[in-house]
Amino acid sequence: MPTLPRLSWRLVGAAALAVALPFAATACGGGGSGDKLVIGTKFDQPGLGLKNPDGTMSGFDVDVAKYVAKELGYPEDKIEWKESPSSQRENLIQNGQVKYIVATYSITDSRKEKVDFAGPYLVTGQSLLVRADNSDITGAESLQNNKKLCSVSGSTPAQRIKDKYPGVQLQQYDTYSACVEALKNGAIDAVTTDEVILAGYAAQSPGAFKIVGQPFSEERYGIGLKKGDKELCTKITDAVKKMEADGSWKAAFDKNLGPAGITAPAPPALDGC
Incomplete structure (x- = not known):
């Protein structure tokens, strides 16, 4: 097998190092120049x-x-x-x-x-968002009469509803924004998640929604x-x-x-x- 001159081996080694370094820098994430x-x-x-x-x-x-x-x-x-x-x-x-x-x-x-x-x-704490004209949902207990409630798959609020309020028709979507859209068009009766999240959606659409009841979790x-x-x-x-x-x-x-x-x-x- 032919042997490369010493200089050629150095060039090969330098090229390999040049290829490897960007990957190392990316994986490190140490705050250095160019890292994200x-x-x-x-x-x-x-x-x-x-x-x-x-x-x-x-x-x-x-x-x-x-x-x-x-x-x-x-x-x-x-x-x-x-x-x-x-x-x-x-x-x-x-x-x-x-x-x-x-x-x-x-x-x-x-x-x-x-x-x-x-x-x-x-x-x-977990709370409830309803349409502004709703009068029959006043808290978690009032959801038991086959109300349609929306939360997000894999979320703590969704699991709590399953565990504590089995009489609720729980709909699970991928995002809370999809839940809020369903609430807006009447497909569901309420959205549940943490109060600060619901407040953000209520503020985004003034007069369309309201938060009801007291938070029922921490x-x-x-x-x-x-x-x-x-x-x-x-x-x-x-x-x-x-x-x-x-x-x-x-x-x-x-x-x-x-x-x-x-x-x-x-x-x-x-x-x-």
Whole structure:
């Protein structure tokens, strides 16, 4: 077999290294030049995670995610947003498609078996959205008379309805925006999810909807990340603590959810990683 001169071997080695380096840089995600930080959020939740017609992102979850990214060393132009429907969040994290998810992601024991959470960064509760002219739905118990209720597949609110209110006709869609559209055209009687999410939709269509009854759960929103990544979890926790302490947390809440008539609560105490 013919032997390549020493210089040729060096050239081959350099070419192989040049091919390998871009892949290494992409996988590292260490905040270096050219790297992108992929963050998961919702694209259809006004006031929380919304992709606007011009392609920009807005909402409280988005602002929390951006603040954390900045503390990790990623300016806004280094963020790549990944839509994260409720039913896909664990898979997106486990498969490495996102670094972390900020997407109205309730911390539950079953989810903690698959992913880790930093947080909670917000505490809310499950509620009901109905059309403004509705008078016979006043809370969760009034849904038992074969009312058609919509929630999202894979969500905590949908599971709670199945477990606690079996007399309800539960319709499960992929997104809350699809539920709200079905409510608007009369295909369903009510939408259920967390109060802050419903408030965003109500504010988006003034006079069309109203929230009824008292919240009937406590939802603790966390930032989801790969299980076992304690270093990242600690960094995210420290970033959220800083956001709460310097006033940015309340400012983000007031900007995004204040127009829906919700007063900013005291920031929740964060659990350790």
